[in-house]
Amino acid sequence: MIQKQELMICRYFKVAHRDMVFLKFILEAYEGMNVMSTVDNKAGIIRIAIMPGFVVDMDGLLAELGRQVTLEPAEWHDGLCTFEV
Secondary structure, three states: OOOOEEEOEEEEEEOOHHHHHHHHHHHHOOOOOEEEEEEEOOOOEEEEEEOOOOHHHHHHHHHHHOOOOOOEEOOOOOOOOEEEO
8 A cells, every 4th residue: 555645734822721621622522633732831832733634624613712712823843744644
């Protein structure tokens, strides 16, 4: 089986520590669409890696979540946004 790499889209946000568990819980419910990771716990920076094909859906979900908690866009470069299929 030949594998190819597809780019995941990564969104980085600064969030309050108290909101990290809430976001993780909600985003895990959308299994297969995204992966949330903490990239800088001290600064409260999270990465949401969105799987190919789900960008529009996840952007809608993130907009709705942004009405409930503060999701401040953040800059971060770690080169981890690739996905093997």
